[in-house]
Amino acid sequence: MNRTLTLLSFGPNGWMDQIMYGFLVTASLALATLPFGLFIGFLLALAKQSEVKQLRLAAEIYTTIFRGLPELLTLFLVYFGLQIGFRQTLLFFGVEGGIEINKFLAGMMALGVVFSAYSSEVLLSAFKAIPVGQYEGAYALGLGKTRTMTKVILPQLVRIALPGLGNLWMILLKDTALVSVIGLSDILRQAGIAARVSKEAFLFFGIACLLYLLLAIISSIFISAIERRVRRSEVRV
């Protein structure tokens, strides 16, 4: 019992400071991926409901690829693919030697493209749930396309898409665990190091699982707060 407490303490004999560092890495990776993924997802959703056939098709291809590939494989493709791509480009210009791709950036890109593929579907169905009359009303009031989008459509879109996006955020949090495989010091990797050194694998992987649960609980509190906030403007019948 005493040994367990020592292992879980902050300080030279404990692993808690390393694991909390991993906690921060996981949280910041997910937070950094979110705006990136949401932005691409939003553009994809716009492309999918465009009248131009090429745009729709291009967006569909993107979604099919990144929803069909395992997240782990996407991560490998991005991480190794970028490295090889850079090396080939450098070789093309006659420079020998490769570059180490930043692992955080690679993780962010891989998780971001997967997140954007899923979020585009959520946003698309939210777009479809908004009646055409809302657009027509806004045009009748003389609002331009951009203002219609920001003042009329987006506030409703957020309200409709929020539950779906909340689910995707939870999935994103769990997917961040995969970056430990390419060696980014997230919760799982730090717990793994602690487990290997201290030979207390069950304890440390259990702690890692509890930390992911903690992240999920914190997020659900935040999401329901946002939901309450956007629901203020809803008409009560």
Add this chain to the structure above:
Amino acid sequence: MSFAEQMIPPRSPPPAVASGWSAAKTTGTIAMAFWLIVGVGLIYFLFRAWDPAKVARYGPKYLSGLGVTLTLVSISIVLGALVSIPVVAGRMSRNPLSSGIAYGYVYFFRGTPLIAQLFLFYYGLGEFRHQLEAVGLWGFFREPWNCAILAFTLNTAAYQAEILRGAIQSVPRGQFEGGQALGLNRVQIYRKIVLPQAMIVALRPYGNEIILMIKGSAVVAIITVLDLTGETRRAYSRTFDFQTYIWAAIFYLLIVEVLRNVWNWLERRLTRHLKR
């Protein structure tokens, strides 16, 4: 009083809006051109990197890896379906103890990453070697394959339990009451009335769960099970040839797309009677 003296003379229709070369069309064409270049580039790359020796050496391994992935997923999905039944019973029971336990189970397995659960079972249980040897289970937990099956089964059981619960609760109460009024017992009501209706609701989520499991099963490569990803990693570490990853991606995309289309067909077929 004024009135129209004659009909409005026919007029030519307004001029058609010039379907010019809009910004959207430009973007779309550029995007499609990009995909085309990527596609042609990939085919060219694979064509140039085609090496009969490598294909003879790693081709059969890829196929066996594919087999491992599919076997792993089918076993876990079926076992998970069995495990999910008591979990649903617990979730829907009025006894706070059993519903609490079922809720905790579902919350834990849906709230933590599959890869962390896998590590917890594979590395974590290895620590209880002496206790497991005492009850004769060490032989089972020593194998990464068994640990993977165990973790995947428990994981998918939690997800399937939620799917099943949602589907059962989507059946209106009147259906239960109607069954009771006909004098059917609980088992008969579930088997003949509720489940057939619930399964149609659950069909699509079940399909999504299978696809998620196929994609999620790639993490077993980390604990040295040689599934499709595992074979890919091994081939890459020996050859440093990037086409190994491209082939794995093609295989995964093929499985997922085939499954998705089969499932769409199945859904259309099973909901024929609901079409109007």
